[in-house]
Amino acid sequence: MKLLVKNIGTIVGIDASGRARVSGADMDRLETLDDAWLAAEEGRIVAFGRMADLPADAAADETVDAEGGMLFPSFCDSHTHLVYAGSREQEFLDKIHGLSYEEIARRGGGILNSADRLHATSEEELYRQAMERVREIARMGTGAVEIKSGYGLTTEDELKMLRVICRIRETVPLEVRATFLGAHAVGRAYAGRQAAYVDLVCDEMLPAVAREGLADFVDVFCDRGFFTVDETVRILRAGAKYGLRAKIHANELDVSGGVQAGVAEGALSVDHLERMGAAEIAALQGSETMPTLLPGAAFFLGMSYPPARDMIAAGLGVALASDYNPGSSPSGNMRMVASLASIRMRMTPAEALNAATLNSACAMGLSCDFGSITVGKVANFFLTAPMPSVEFLLYAYTTPLIRRVFLRGREFTA
Ligand code: NIG
Ligand code: FE
Numbered sequence: 001m002k003l004l005v006k007n008i009g010t011i012v013g014i015d016a017s018g019r020a021r022v023s024g025a026d027m028d029r030l031e032t033l034d035d036a037w038l039a040a041e042e043g044r045i046v047a048f049g050r051m052a053d054l055p056a057d058a059a060a061d062e063t064v065d066a067e068g069g070m071l072f073p074s075f076c077d078s079h080t081h082l083v084y085a086g087s088r089e090q091e092f093l094d095k096i097h098g099l100s101y102e103e104i105a106r107r108g109g110g111i112l113n114s115a116d117r118l119h120a121t122s123e124e125e126l127y128r129q130a131m132e133r134v135r136e137i138a139r140m141g142t143g144a145v146e147i148k149s150g151y152g153l154t155t156e157d158e159l160k161m162l163r164v165i166c167r168i169r170e171t172v173p174l175e176v177r178a179t180f181l182g183a184h185a186v187g188r189a190y191a192g193r194q195a196a197y198v199d200l201v202c203d204e205m206l207p208a209v210a211r212e213g214l215a216d217f218v219d220v221f222c223d224r225g226f227f228t229v230d231e232t233v234r235i236l237r238a239g240a241k242y243g244l245r246a247k248i249h250a251n252e253l254d255v256s257g258g259v260q261a262g263v264a265e266g267a268l269s270v271d272h273l274e275r276m277g278a279a280e281i282a283a284l285q286g287s288e289t290m291p292t293l294l295p296g297a298a299f300f301l302g303m304s305y306p307p308a309r310d311m312i313a314a315g316l317g318v319a320l321a322s323d324y325n326p327g328s329s330p331s332g333n334m335r336m337v338a339s340l341a342s343i344r345m346r347m348t349p350a351e352a353l354n355a356a357t358l359n360s361a362c363a364m365g366l367s368c369d370f371g372s373i374t375v376g377k378v379a380n381f382f383l384t385a386p387m388p389s390v391e392f393l394l395y396a397y398t399t400p401l402i403r404r405v406f407l408r409g410r411e412f413t414a
Pocket of ligand 1 (some may be wrong): 326
């Protein structure tokens, strides 16, 4: 199947170099091409160029007229919890009435509330609910997504979640990566016995997950009131024995030591980072660990935002992700996430778009195939209405500008 897109006002996010990530001052550069066409074949980008140079005999099975709109690489969302049962708007009300995220968790709300609901929900129903969210994010421009377990908190329910993620992977054209997050919170049956729960994660859950080949990555919520650095390191090492690369929730609630632990354990990414000091930034310099910022969670919880400017000034690359989950970020809208990064963290639109595409792909180990408009990469992109500038996409942050979505070289219409 050959696809030809003509009359593109501007192709945005071209990268001819094939680099895995973009860092420091380079984050503010976004390569573009005006008055362009793009061709895809067998799901991959095969060529693009200027309309003036479009070969007269260019043929395709499907020709799309972009009508002067812009073409962007699909967003990559490297951190979500989008498989969950029901919703938690009661906690939304609790927050409005002044309770903190930790207070809600202490009262049995939060993650344990989602675990109870997930336990009472069939695998089929869980899949159905999650698929609605997957279709929603695809329509909003996301083409690759990481999804975590972590609302099971028993071996059986963690496996149920991961099986749902695998089924999603098999049924959608988005690229999906699965992360085992058994250490998201201590399961109810282990209340007051955190050490025994960590044993369960390492000695029972991880081997079972590995036996079924259900996860690519292992994650731990390393933060005040959740898991310690020592517990985190133990779980990551247990995961590494099964070939699972580490990703960490770190420094959301406190300066947890999770960033340094993640770097030392060769984590693919450390995520959240609302509380970062000079030592955390220094630890990331020269490492391959991608700092991943989740401004949607800071926005929803009314927390301070990660110091993106300091991180970029220190030469780091940063990624953006949605954290789509029922408790701290009930939205998977990556365009909104990028807008928040510009509005609240003073990232330029170019930096935010690089962070939400190539760097977020890198945080899933996917930048060889996703995250930029590059010949040979998977043809995941979206077309916008005609816009006065690239910046307009993040500036006019609620205008429905995304008109058509293409995944693996085919239009996504579901
Ligand atoms: O990434 N921080 C930990 N976990 C999620 C929130 C999960 C929840 O509240 O359900 C997060 O923000
Ligand atoms: Fe999260």
